[in-house]
Amino acid sequence: DAGITQSPRHKVTETGTPVTLRCHQTENHRYMYWYRQDPGHGLRLIHYSYGVKDTDKGEVSDGYSVSRSKTEDFLLTLESATSSQTSVYFCAISRTGGNYEQYFGPGTRLTVT
């Protein structure tokens, strides 16, 4: 268990509403990631962070923003949720920045109606 929690675990929201998902880690790892998973697409990287206040875009970053003000928390914000953002969102951490062993949280199922 890599000590990763995600909140909320499930959320239903309406189109146009802002939504923030939280990823919390207890092990002080430098790298954190947000992915979304949709049928037929596998996992796609949204944003990642390589340190406090250091973030970068992934493959599908449009419509999402992130913030990392503390090592342990990585927030994903949908400024104005759309139905196309209905998905399962996974947070991950990397214990060792020198390679790619990532550990994933339990996921957040988001439904935008």
Place this chain on the structure above:
Amino acid sequence: LAKTTQPISMDSYEGQEVNITCSHNNIATNDYITWYQQFPSQGPRFIIQGYKTKVTNEVASLFIPADRKSSTLSLPRVSLSDTAVYYCLVGDMPNSGNTPLVFGKGTRLSVIA
């Protein structure tokens, strides 16, 4: 960015050895090869990682030929609980000027009794 190609699905009987091959023709010198396993409604779980030749752990073996343009994940004597999606990833570390690794669609392994 090294793209990976792996079979969409595979079937196997319990007790058999399963080999899943991944092609990554554009792998770069600094890239590692990593495999993850994902069960339904869970986040992916790291299985094994390698750079060249052979790596073995308590779960699987990873075979990488000298040219590193492909790799094979070998699962010995599979059981029903090995039914999952298996992802092959190739990538370097973030904040090094390279794009972080990307999950493809994976291989759906179905183990039959």
